[in-house]
Amino acid sequence: MKIEALFVDSESAAEPEVERISTALGLVPRPVGSAREVFAAVQAAPDPVGAGKRMLYLTANRGAFIRDCPGTAHYTCCGYRILHVAAYCSMDCAYCILQSYFHPPVLTYFLNRGDLAAELQVEFDKQATQRFGTGEFTDSLIWEGVSPRNAELIRLFAAQDRCVLELKTKTTAIERLLPLAHRRRTILAWSLNRAATASRYERGTAGIDARLAAAARAAARGYPLAFHFDPIVIEEGALAGYLETIETLFSRIDAQQIVWISLGALRFMPALKAVIERRFPGTPLACGEFITGLDGKLRYFKPLRIRAYRAMAQAIRRRAPGVCLYLCMEDDEVWQEALGFVPGRRGGLAAMLDEAAVRVCGLAR
Amino acid sequence: MGSEKARYSFRLVVAPLEAVEEDARFRISTWDNADGLASSVARIGLLVPPLAVAGGGRFRLISGFRRLAACRALGWPELPLRVPEGHPTPAECARLAIAENAWSRALNLIELSRAVNLLAQFSPAGRVDPEEAAAAGLPGGEAFLVRIAPLCRLPQAAQEAVLEEAVSLWTAAELARMPAEAAEALAGLFRRLKAGLNVQREVLTHTREIALREGVPVRELLAAPEFTALLDEAGGDPNETTRRVRRFLRRRRYPHLSAAEERFRTLLRELPLASGLRVQPPRDFEGTRFALQLEFETAEEARLLRGRLDRLLEHPAFGALLEGKRRGYETELQGRS
Numbered sequence: 041m042k043i044e045a046l047f048v049d050s051e052s053a054a055e056p057e058v059e060r061i062s063t064a065l066g067l068v069p070r071p072v073g074s075a076r077e078v079f080a081a082v083q084a085a086p087d088p089v090g091a092g093k094r095m096l097y098l099t100a101n102r103g104a105f106i107r108d109c110p111g112t113a114h115y116t117c118c119g120y121r122i123l124h125v126a127a128y129c130s131m132d133c134a135y136c137i138l139q140s141y142f143h144p145p146v147l148t149y150f151l152n153r154g155d156l157a158a159e160l161q162v163e164f165d166k167q168a169t170q171r172f173g174t175g176e177f178t179d180s181l182i183w184e185g186v187s188p189r190n191a192e193l194i195r196l197f198a199a200q201d202r203c204v205l206e207l208k209t210k211t212t213a214i215e216r217l218l219p220l221a222h223r224r225r226t227i228l229a230w231s232l233n234r235a236a237t238a239s240r241y242e243r244g245t246a247g248i249d250a251r252l253a254a255a256a257r258a259a260a261r262g263y264p265l266a267f268h269f270d271p272i273v274i275e276e277g278a279l280a281g282y283l284e285t286i287e288t289l290f291s292r293i294d295a296q297q298i299v300w301i302s303l304g305a306l307r308f309m310p311a312l313k314a315v316i317e318r319r320f321p322g323t324p325l326a327c328g329e330f331i332t333g334l335d336g337k338l339r340y341f342k343p344l345r346i347r348a349y350r351a352m353a354q355a356i357r358r359r360a361p362g363v364c365l366y367l368c369m370e371d372d373e374v375w376q377e378a379l380g381f382v383p384g385r386r387g388g389l390a391a392m393l394d395e396a397a398v399r400v401c402g403l404a405r
Numbered sequence: 406m407g408s409e410k411a412r413y414s415f416r417l418v419v420a421p422l423e424a425v426e427e428d429a430r431f432r433i434s435t436w437d438n439a440d441g442l443a444s445s446v447a448r449i450g451l452l453v454p455p456l457a458v459a460g461g462g463r464f465r466l467i468s469g470f471r472r473l474a475a476c477r478a479l480g481w482p483e484l485p486l487r488v489p490e491g492h493p494t495p496a497e498c499a500r501l502a503i504a505e506n507a508w509s510r511a512l513n514l515i516e517l518s519r520a521v522n523l524l525a526q527f528s529p530a531g532r533v534d535p536e537e538a539a540a541a542g543l544p545g546g547e548a549f550l551v552r553i554a555p556l557c558r559l560p561q562a563a564q565e566a567v568l569e570e571a572v573s574l575w576t577a578a579e580l581a582r583m584p585a586e587a588a589e590a591l592a593g594l595f596r597r598l599k600a601g602l603n604v605q606r607e608v609l610t611h612t613r614e615i616a617l618r619e620g621v622p623v624r625e626l627l628a629a630p631e632f633t634a635l636l637d638e639a640g641g642d643p644n645e646t647t648r649r650v651r652r653f654l655r656r657r658r659y660p661h662l663s664a665a666e667e668r669f670r671t672l673l674r675e676l677p678l679a680s681g682l683r684v685q686p687p688r689d690f691e692g693t694r695f696a697l698q699l700e701f702e703t704a705e706e707a708r709l710l711r712g713r714l715d716r717l718l719e720h721p722a723f724g725a726l727l728e729g730k731r732r733g734y735e736t737e738l739q740g741r742s
Contacts, residue, residue, distance in 0.1 A: 114692075275618075327618040329659050331689035341662045342691055343733035373693050377731050 119390030175208025229266035234281030270304035295360035304368030349378035364396035496527035507542025587623035668734035
């Protein structure tokens with residue numbers, strides 16, 4: 041989506057990045073005294089969720105840049121650490137939880153890069169294996185055309201040996217990242233889906249073929265890769281499409297370059313259902329066989345999830361037996377049935393992923 | 406609609422019936438039948454003359470359509486009318502018509518909807534000011550006005566369901582968001598079920614979601630032989646019809662979950678579960694923990710249950726009950742009699 045309005049927090053207006061971003065977007069930044077003015081502009085629109093994708097707010101992150109993944113007690117979390125560099129997304133996926141996560145949702149980009157670097161340095165100094173990512177509250181690469189943020193992060197991570205950065209995206213905006221000296225400390229990750237699901241529910245994103253082509257280019261430049269089949273949308277006849285995407289993936293990408301692959305079936309807080317129905321009328325996305333999970337989210341009936349995971353896991357293992365394959369937010373019963381083991385038997389999911397990062401990215405132990 | 410301009414004085418005129426014409430734009434009442442009123446007017450007289458606007462020797466009726474019909478039915482050559490002084494604009498006529506209706510009786514949902522639409526026609530950008538609506542005697546805030554506005558555009562069968570109170574306001578508003586054919590079919594079903602709001606909500610949501618997922622129009626879904634058969638089988642009993650409809654829709658909306666529940670119940674029946682002993686699966690089979698409930702009053706009953714519990718735990722179907730959950734009990738019943 042095209043950005044139509046640019047707001048800047050008055051206190052951050054002098055940051056050098058403001059001019060660079062406004063020039064790149066061709067917009068004059070409008071200074072605001074507080075976020076409330078931006079929120080008011082978003083909320084005045086007939087579709088605030090959509091309007092928030094066309095307004096960008098430049099400000100400082102006054103909270104922590106580094107946060108723990110908001111996992112829940114009942115399901116196994118990957119223990120990934122979130123780099124909160126920006127919020128919301130300019131693409132428009134029907135299932136996106138960010139539509140109901142922020143109140144109101146508005147594209148936000150944090151300018152205080154010095155604070156981010158300082159927080160990261162504290163983590164690097166711990167000399168422990170850690171996995172960081174910017175793709176939890178936004179798509180990691182949507183600002184590639186207007187900001188050098190990712191290049192800077194890649195340089196920071198390349199200068200240490202214990203941590204990896206995962207940049208997760210549905211775009212193909214990797215051009216400026218390709219020549220960087222990443223030292224395999226940055227994983228470029230793509231969300232994958234079956235092609236029909238992507239074209240139906242992932243408005244404004246790159247097609248699956250294009251994502252895989254970008255991944256192949258990144259691999260050629262030595263970047264470690266990751267892939268996330270998340271959300272898996274369970275619909276009549278969908279499984280064949282997912283298996284097709286898996287085949288395409290391995291026909292283009294060398295499994296040795298892949299750090300991990302995750303599988304996660306569609307799940308969302310009940311409040312999102314009304315948003316989906318309002319913003320995407322006629323979509324059957326929320327008409328799956330959902331039950332209320334132990335975390336209060338709507339999830340597909342468990343045997344359906346198990347069946348989909350099992351079939352996809354078999355297909356992935358056939359092509360890449362050594363790849364680290366994991367489930368996102370599932371319990372031991374699903375792990376056992378779908379993958380044949382529970383993470384606890386292998387030291388826990390976080391340890392499994394750390395180990396994969398050490399092995400594929402060459403981190404120091 | 407400024408409040409100062411809208412204060413009127415009225416004069417009473419007696420007008421020949423042929424000089425009175427109805428301005429249907431201002432009709433709010435859903436009652437067409439004026440027989441009862443005609444008989445009252447014949448015995449007691451016309452207590453409140455209808456409201457009309459004068460112009461060119463003729464009168465445009467803006468409120469009192471049933472009263473006019475009653476006078477016509479009685480063959481009166483003329484009738485008294487209240488006529489506002491000056492030349493009220495259509496917007497002012499709308500407010501007069503609504504206020505006359507709303508302050509004299511409780512309007513039903515369709516009448517409220519007509520009134521809101523009438524106000525909207527003459528409001529900037531079609532947006533009704535809640536204060537303006539309240540001054541005209543309409544209840545509710547802005548959200549209510551927005552919700553109720555489309556009701557008078559529902560297909561006739563759906564409007565009738567609203568008037569019969571066979572559908573609630575929530576349901577009516579949802580029907581108004583659906584294609585006319587779907588609204589009509591669902592309204593017909595609700596008139597048959599005579600169910601409360603919660604059941605209406607469940608039936609409507611399930612129907613709409615099944616239709617969306619399967620790519621079948623709602624009307625087609627509700628006209629399918631398997632659906633109409635279950636209505637026929639219920640024999641006209643609304644409770645039985647509702648029970649069957651709910652079961653049918655739930656099975657279709659949640660086919661795997663419903664099948665698992667049925668298989669679970671079948672397995673449960675194989676177990677030696679006497680009274681006082683109950684096995685409860687995790688909700689929707691999502692969690693991993695089953696619950697076992699023992700109910701007793703005396704120590705003797707508790708001892709009896711202990712024995713039954715031992716037999717239960719050793720029964721082969723008990724293991725199948727625990728193990729089969731993750732597969733939705735798809736294989737547990739195979740090969741059993």
